[in-house]
Amino acid sequence: METAAAQELKIKTFKELKRTHTCGELAKKDEGITAILNGWVAVTRDHGGVIFIDLRDRYGVTQVVFKPEVVSPEVMQKAHSLRSEWVVSVKGKLEARPKGMENPKLTTGEIELLAESVEILNESKTPPFEISDETQASEDVRLFYRFLDLRRPTMQEKFKVRHVAALSVRNYLHSRGFYEIETPLLMRSTPEGARDYIVPSRTNRGKFYALPQSPQLLKQILMISGFDRYFQLARCLRDEDLRADRQPEFTQIDMEMAFVTQEDVWEVIEGMMAALFKDTLNLKLTLPFPRLTYREAMNCYGTDKPDTRFGWELADLTAFGAKTTFKVFAETAKKGGAIKGLTIPKPPEFTRSQLDLLEETAKQYGAKGLANFSHEGGELKSPLLKFFDEKERKEIVNLLGLKEGHISFIVADRWEVACTVLGRLRNDLAKRFKVIPENKWSHLWIYEFPVFEYNAGENRFDAMHNIVTCPYEEDLPKLDEGFSTPLPLNDPAHPWGHIRGYQYDLVLNGSEIASGGIRIHKRQIQEKVLQILGIDKERAERMFGFLLRALDYGAPPHGGIAPGFDRIVALLVGSDNIRDVIAFPKTSAGLSLMDGSPAEVDARQLEELGIRLMDEGNSKGKK
Ligand code: ASP
Numbered sequence: 132m133e134t135a136a137a138q139e140l141k142i143k144t145f146k147e148l149k150r151t152h153t154c155g156e157l158a159k160k161d162e163g164i165t166a167i168l169n170g171w172v173a174v175t176r177d178h179g180g181v182i183f184i185d186l187r188d189r190y191g192v193t194q195v196v197f198k199p200e201v202v203s204p205e206v207m208q209k210a211h212s213l214r215s216e217w218v219v220s221v222k223g224k225l226e227a228r229p230k231g232m233e234n235p236k237l238t239t240g241e242i243e244l245l246a247e248s249v250e251i252l253n254e255s256k257t258p259p260f261e262i263s264d265e266t267q268a269s270e271d272v273r274l275f276y277r278f279l280d281l282r283r284p285t286m287q288e289k290f291k292v293r294h295v296a297a298l299s300v301r302n303y304l305h306s307r308g309f310y311e312i313e314t315p316l317l318m319r320s321t322p323e324g325a326r327d328y329i330v331p332s333r334t335n336r337g338k339f340y341a342l343p344q345s346p347q348l349l350k351q352i353l354m355i356s357g358f359d360r361y362f363q364l365a366r367c368l369r370d371e372d373l374r375a376d377r378q379p380e381f382t383q384i385d386m387e388m389a390f391v392t393q394e395d396v397w398e399v400i401e402g403m404m405a406a407l408f409k410d411t412l413n414l415k416l417t418l419p420f421p422r423l424t425y426r427e428a429m430n431c432y433g434t435d436k437p438d439t440r441f442g443w444e445l446a447d448l449t450a451f452g453a454k455t456t457f458k459v460f461a462e463t464a465k466k467g468g469a470i471k472g473l474t475i476p477k478p479p480e481f482t483r484s485q486l487d488l489l490e491e492t493a494k495q496y497g498a499k500g501l502a503n504f505s506h507e508g509g510e511l512k513s514p515l516l517k518f519f520d521e522k523e524r525k526e527i528v529n530l531l532g533l534k535e536g537h538i539s540f541i542v543a544d545r546w547e548v549a550c551t552v553l554g555r556l557r558n559d560l561a562k563r564f565k566v567i568p569e570n571k572w573s574h575l576w577i578y579e580f581p582v583f584e585y586n587a588g589e590n591r592f593d594a595m596h597n598i599v600t601c602p603y604e605e606d607l608p609k610l611d612e613g614f615s616t617p618l619p620l621n622d623p624a625h626p627w628g629h630i631r632g633y634q635y636d637l638v639l640n641g642s643e644i645a646s647g648g649i650r651i652h653k654r655q656i657q658e659k660v661l662q663i664l665g666i667d668k669e670r671a672e673r674m675f676g677f678l679l680r681a682l683d684y685g686a687p688p689h690g691g692i693a694p695g696f697d698r699i700v701a702l703l704v705g706s707d708n709i710r711d712v713i714a715f716p717k718t719s720a721g722l723s724l725m726d727g728s729p730a731e732v733d734a735r736q737l738e739e740l741g742i743r744l745m746d747e748g749n750s751k752g753k754k
Contacts, residue, residue, distance in 0.1 A: 343367060391688070445473055446473075475537065506533050
């Protein structure tokens with residue numbers, strides 16, 4: 132027999148301590164075996180000298196018991212010393228838990244490991260927050276200690292879903308004939324709307340790469356190269372002012388296909404979404420997804436990403452308004468504007484002051500005012516009632532679908548304003564009055580977007596989505612008409628504002644989860660579009676010369692799409708925060724709190740690049 136001192140001296144190799152099983156796999160059927168488990172101490176409890184620890188790893192939690200009648204006082208002492216998040220190796224015998232002590236919430240809830248020995252593989256400082264599903268820790272603290280935050284079982288589960296989703300996408304697209312091809316992270320700066328992140332070249336001083344906002348032009352070139360079907364889980368980088376659900380770098384399921392119509396692209400994506408939902412949530416989606424044109428979506432829901440899990444469709448009173456003597460309505464209609472209405476069941480708490488508040492919100496959203504009609508106690512009520520005769524009142528009730536106990540909100544304004552203001556109120560009120568059913572998945576295609584959208588600030592047309600979107604064939608003549616028309620750019624009748632494009636979005640529960648289009652594959656059309664966007668020949672050549680050149684050499688008709696992978700995973704795991712499904716995200720200020728980036732670099736690094744910081748220069752100048 133070895134003495135205790137000899138045992139003490141004996142240093143065990145990790146090979147001897149290595150786990151035989153994970154903390155999530157042992158069950159009643161394994162009763163009686165001897166197992167070694169490795170993991171983190173999640174919880175320790177001392178029940179009258181008997182010590183229980185919950186040992187955790189990625190696979191689950193197993194209860195370990197130290198009993199003084201089974202192990203030596205030294206082992207008991209070691210067990211006593213264990214603290215949260217220490218890493219241990221425990222050897223013991225698997226036993227069934229005593230009757231009544233089972234935990235049905237755990238897959239390992241019927242068994243426990245009766246410890247024979249324990250080794251401490253590593254100690255841990257007391258963590259700044261408890262490693263549990265619920266946490267009170269602020270997001271900044273969680274991001275600073277991201278290594279601990281990610282240890283929480285709920286986070287581990289999210290990344291499991293993310294992994295399964297990625298695998299599902301790869302398997303599905305492979306089965307549909309796609310090749311996964313990587314495109315470079317260092318490329319030419321071709322600002323596509325957002326600002327590029329630029330990277331200075333050391334070996335070519337004064338020159339810069341850009342990090343891709345998306346592989347858009349490169350995937351088109353892959354089609355020109357004849358690959359026919361391409362995809363990539365592509366990292367995209369955009370130097371934008373961040374909004375709550377945006378990240379400077381994010382992942383898209385980037386895809387492109389040759390010789391396709393938009394319906395072909397939709398069919399592939401519908402299959403991919405069905406596979407994704409099956410593989411991650413074991414849910415069967417109903418295909419095909421419903422489709423609405425951009426105009427229909429705006430008219431019906433006041434947004435191009437409608438949440439169709441609930442009704443509350445907008446009504447149109449424009450034609451009616453045009454016939455009335457009520458000035459606001461009649462003039463709005465005459466000027467080509469719209470009169471739109473949103474009807475909802477009137478919540479009892481909707482008092483006068485609540486209505487005033489809502490009108491304030493509508494004004495913040497861009498409306499000049501917010502009128503209302505309601506039906507209470509068998510009567511139509513409205514501050515506008517006096518402007519309409521009996522027949523007109525009936526028509527209003529009909530058009531709005533206004534029933535007893537309902538209230539309608541009306542905005543008369545430019546079409547976009549009237550629609551979007553009510554669209555936003557529709558979303559706000561549905562959230563506030565909790566009418567959105569949970570556990571419902573409403574996919575919807577929005578298509579037929581305008582190619583161009585007028586930018587009043589700059590007095591020019593911008594691409595509504597993508598500079599490469601192919602106009603509808605029958606709208607192509609409007610490209611030239613726009614150059615010769617006497618109408619000013621800001622005239623609502625300007626031909627460029629009426630060009631429909633093969634551009635589509637996939638919307639899920641009110642979030643845009645994919646955007647794509649059929650692309651221009653003819654150089655002359657691409658050049659014309661760039662010209663309309665105010666990019667002259669010389670700049671077009673400088674920025675997009677490589678694409679234009681490739682279009683000269685037998686570019687096939689092609690189109691694609693890019694579902695936002697982070698957003699989709701966030702929806703799948705029921706999170707409204709995409710940072711939850713990105714292992715190392717940035718804050719909304721663009722900071723990575725864990726590694727402290729962005730950060731200064733050594734003066735020598737800057738010197739090698741031939742870069743001098745302006746502030747530094749200024750302060751030197753002042754000295
Ligand atoms: N490149 C586009 C984007 O990043 C998507 C696409 O049209 O495929 O939004």
